[in-house]
Amino acid sequence: MNxxxxxxxxxxxxxxxxxxxxxxxxxxxxxxPEFGEYQFNGAMALAKQLKQPPRNIAQSILDNVELGDIAQxxxxxxxxFINIHLSDAWLNDQCKQVLVDKxxxxxxxxxxxxxxxxxxPNLAKEMHVGHLRSTIIGDAVVKTLEFxxxxxxxxxxxxxxxxQFGMLLAHFSDQLQQNAIAETALSDLEDFYRQAxxxxxxxxxxADRAREYVVKLQQGDTHCLALWQQFIDVSIAHxxxxxxxxxxxLTREHVMGESAYNHDLANVIADLKAKGIAVxxxxxxxxxxxxxxxxxxxxxxxIVQKSGGGYLYATTDLAAIRHRSGTLGADRxxxxxxxxxxxxxxxxEIVARKAGYIGQEQTYEHCPFGMMLGADGKPFKTRxxxxxxxxxxxxxxxxxxxxxxxxxxxxxxxxxxxxxAKTVGIGAVKYADLSKHxxxxxxxxxxxxxxxxxNTAPYLQYAFTRVESLFxxxxxxxxxxxxxxxxxxxxxxxxxxxxxxxxxxxQIVSRDxxxxxxxxxxxxxxxxYMSFYEACPILKDGIDDSIKxxxxxxxxxxxxxxxxxxxxxxxxxxxxx
Ligand code: ARG
Numbered sequence: 001m002n003x004x005x006x007x008x009x010x011x012x013x014x015x016x017x018x019x020x021x022x023x024x025x026x027x028x029x030x031x032x033p034e035f036g037e038y039q040f041n042g043a044m045a046l047a048k049q050l051k052q053p054p055r056n057i058a059q060s061i062l063d064n065v066e067l068g069d070i071a072q073x074x075x076x077x078x079x080x081f082i083n084i085h086l087s088d089a090w091l092n093d094q095c096k097q098v099l100v101d102k103x104x105x106x107x108x109x110x111x112x113x114x115x116x117x118x119x120x121p122n123l124a125k126e127m128h129v130g131h132l133r134s135t136i137i138g139d140a141v142v143k144t145l146e147f148x149x150x151x152x153x154x155x156x157x158x159x160x161x162x163x164q165f166g167m168l169l170a171h172f173s174d175q176l177q178q179n180a181i182a183e184t185a186l187s188d189l190e191d192f193y194r195q196a197x198x199x200x201x202x203x204x205x206x207a208d209r210a211r212e213y214v215v216k217l218q219q220g221d222t223h224c225l226a227l228w229q230q231f232i233d234v235s236i237a238h239x240x241x242x243x244x245x246x247x248x249x250l251t252r253e254h255v256m257g258e259s260a261y262n263h264d265l266a267n268v269i270a271d272l273k274a275k276g277i278a279v280x281x282x283x284x285x286x287x288x289x290x291x292x293x294x295x296x297x298x299x300x301x302x303i304v305q306k307s308g309g310g311y312l313y314a315t316t317d318l319a320a321i322r323h324r325s326g327t328l329g330a331d332r333x334x335x336x337x338x339x340x341x342x343x344x345x346x347x348x349e350i351v352a353r354k355a356g357y358i359g360q361e362q363t364y365e366h367c368p369f370g371m372m373l374g375a376d377g378k379p380f381k382t383r384x385x386x387x388x389x390x391x392x393x394x395x396x397x398x399x400x401x402x403x404x405x406x407x408x409x410x411x412x413x414x415x416x417x418x419x420x421a422k423t424v425g426i427g428a429v430k431y432a433d434l435s436k437h438x439x440x441x442x443x444x445x446x447x448x449x450x451x452x453x454x455n456t457a458p459y460l461q462y463a464f465t466r467v468e469s470l471f472x473x474x475x476x477x478x479x480x481x482x483x484x485x486x487x488x489x490x491x492x493x494x495x496x497x498x499x500x501x502x503x504x505x506x507q508i509v510s511r512d513x514x515x516x517x518x519x520x521x522x523x524x525x526x527x528x529y530m531s532f533y534e535a536c537p538i539l540k541d542g543i544d545d546s547i548k549x550x551x552x553x554x555x556x557x558x559x560x561x562x563x564x565x566x567x568x569x570x571x572x573x574x575x576x577x
Contacts, residue, residue: 001094001105002503003038004029006070007084011040014065020046035077036085037497043080054080088487091496096483098500099557104564106503108149109510112331115153115324116142119243119250120337122159123235123257124168126189127242127390129380129444130338133369136430136570137438138336139248140515141367143568148510153328156250157320157335158239160232160257163310166214169224170206171196172231173213186234190389218262232257242390246426247570261319265311268319269304277354283307287351292343302347317348321364322357332363334513339368339439367513370441372433380444394426400446401425401458405577412576420577424450424458427571431457434569435519455523457571460562463526464573466533467559474539474552481556484549491532492554498528499557502565515569522565529558 007027015023023046030039043058050057058080065082067074072087098105118138121131145152171192175185186192199206216224236252243250269285272278278285285305292300304315324330335345345366352358372380382388402421405412412420432449435456436442452458471478487493505521508514537543538551563573 001098001500002107002507003086003497003500004504005507007038007040010065010067010070011042011061014061015042017064018060020050023049030083033494035081036071036073036075036083038084038086040082040084041080043082047080058082086493086497088493091487091493091500092485094500095485095487095496095554095557099481099483099485099553099560104502104557104560105500106147106506109507111149111151113151113153113329114145115155115328115330115333116145116336117155117157117320117334118142118336119239119248120157120159121239123232123239124159124164124189124193127239128387129372129390129393130387132390132393132429133338133372133433133438134336135243135248135250136246136433137367137369137513137515138334139246139250140434140518140569141334141336141509141513142249143570144506144509144515144518147564147568148506150510153324153330154250154254155256155320155324156254158236158255158257160235161259161262161316163214165217165228165231166210166212167196167200167207168193169213169217169227169231170210171199173227176227182230182234183237186231186238189235189238190387232259242394245391245394246430247572249570256320258313258316261316261323264319264323265315268315268322269311272304272318272351272355275355277351278304287354289347289350291350292347300347302351304351314344314348317344318352318355318357321348321352325352325358325362330362332365333358334365334367336367336369336513339370342366342368365513367438369438373441373443375443375445377443394429397425397429397446397450398422399425400450401428404450404458408577410577420574423572423574424461424577427457427461430571431460431519431569434515435523437516438514455519460522460526460566461571461574462577463529464559464562464566465576467529467555467562468575470538470555471552471559476552478556478559481552482549483553484546485553486546486550488547489532489536491528491535492551495528495532495554495558498525499554499561502561506568509568518565518569522562522569525558525561525565529555 004027008025011025011027015025024042026040026042028039028041030036040061043061044054046057047054055076058076062074062076062082067084070086070090071084073085075083077083094105116138119131119135121127142152142154172185176182200210213224217228236255240252269278272287273285278287281301284303284307287302287304288299289302290299302314303312304318305311321333324333349364352364358364374380380388398421401424402417405417405421405424428449448454449456450458452462468478487496501521505518508517532554536551538548538555566573
């Protein structure tokens with residue numbers, strides 16, 4: 001049930017009746033309750049075209065629009081805004097239908113194949129906080145798209161290829177020769193990388209061996225590939241542990257690393273040359289991009305093959321586009337990386353379109369995100385200035401949440417406390433990130449993300465337990481609550497409207513790849529529920545049975561909507577905490 005879409009439909013019809021075709025139909029949420037819940041504000045723009053004062057146009061629209069079933073009041077305000085006050089009876093009906101529907105009344109969108117490239121860590125290093133954002137924002141969008149009926153193909157474009165692997169493999173091979181087991185040798189990837197780098201810089205002969213490894217690897221030498229495979233396997237296993245802890249839906253089958261395109265890079269270059277798109281420049285193969293020229297009019301230079309013949313990140317991304325749009329048939333491709341890569345993806349798209357690797361109707365959407373900052377406003381680091389490993393960060397989150405839970409008045413066993421701490425701690429880290437607009441930098445702050453007040457995971461998780469405890473007290477299972485709704489009180493009205501805005505919220509998340517919109521929605525839903533709970537007693541003595549049933553029904557719908565919304569964000573709910 002999408003209120004906004006329904007209103008657009010009704011206003012479109014009204015404009016058609018008036019003989020107005022192809023005009024924009026701007027329906028927005030009203031800013032203040034006295035303006036109702038929605039506002040149509042297209043009359044002003046029509047004034048010129050129809051040569052009439054906007055208020056007159058608003059009046060004709062009102063005469064033509066059919067809102068009798070939806071609205072209890074429609075009025076014209078200011079220069080010609082049309083304010084819509086939704087009717088209680090209509091809200092009753094809608095809420096009832098939504099409550100008994102497994103999909104909570106959410107309509108599927110027209111199915112598209114959507115390739116989502118997210119997480120995509122570089123395997124030579126341990127996952128660090130920079131990968132947190134890509135991983136969890138990407139996963140929330142993936143889950144939402146799937147819920148809306150799309151076919152989602154996850155692509156974990158891991159950095160598993162390239163010259164640095166020569167150095168890593170040379171060091172790895174030495175360690176294995178000293179009878180180490182692969183897992184132990186790679187137990188700390190950061191450390192392993194550092195050791196290899198030190199040897200590369202200082203140890204005689206090591207750099208040469210590293211280079212030999214690169215050459216052999218690229219030539220497909222079997223021994224080298226087997227060694228590389230072992231390295232990759234252990235390294236992916238590290239990522240998988242983090243995914244599991246984070247409740248993220250990526251598994252090994254979604255890994256489509258850079259190496260997977262290795263066989264196709266020469267073809268891409270040959271094709272770009274044949275089409276006259278890539279040309280030789282100082283021994284390298286490059287594409288000039290006049291669309292992105294600098295101030296002096298010099299076109300941007302996009303290198304696709306180095307002068308020595310080596311391929312680049314860009315070459316792999318061109319092969320990836322061709323695979324995704326062609327073989328996988330992606331209608332949309334979404335890529336989640338930090339904002340610093342924006343230019344790379346813009347250039348890649350231009351080149352790929354010229355080469356015909358992506359069709360006109362197919363989209364290529366780089367979804368950038370800002371940085372995670374420390375309290376000093378600089379990129380988030382450990383106390384000693386190192387990169388923060390994701391695994392360490394999550395461990396600290398669980399530990400901190402554990403202390404908070406233990407300090408609260410609760411009747412949980414120590415085992416339960418531990419599991420609650422995990423759900424709350426991980427949820428808090430994820431939610432703090434998801435709830436910010438992804439394009440802005442944000443300051444990482446333990447105290448605010450773990451607070452039980454405000455727009456945080458603990459607040460939402462706690463609000464959910466409040467609803468569940470209401471049902472426990474009433475001796476009813478919330479999922480079995482029948483749909484007997486009769487909206488009378490203002491708080492009931494507001495809550496019902498908020499509940500029915502779930503659908504349009506999810507559509508925004510799907511369109512813009514912005515999970516923070518869902519976070520804001522859930523926070524507002526929890527707040528509306530808290531106000532309703534204060535104003536509208538439910539289990540108090542003397543409450544009429546039908547009112548009690550209605551309020552319980554609304555509460556049940558709140559519980560379902562919150563659980564569904566949080567699960568799309570990859571955040572778990574609790575029965576008690
Ligand atoms: N591995 C890259 C990094 O860590 C991200 C890859 C993103 N995806 C892509 N198709 N380039 O920065």
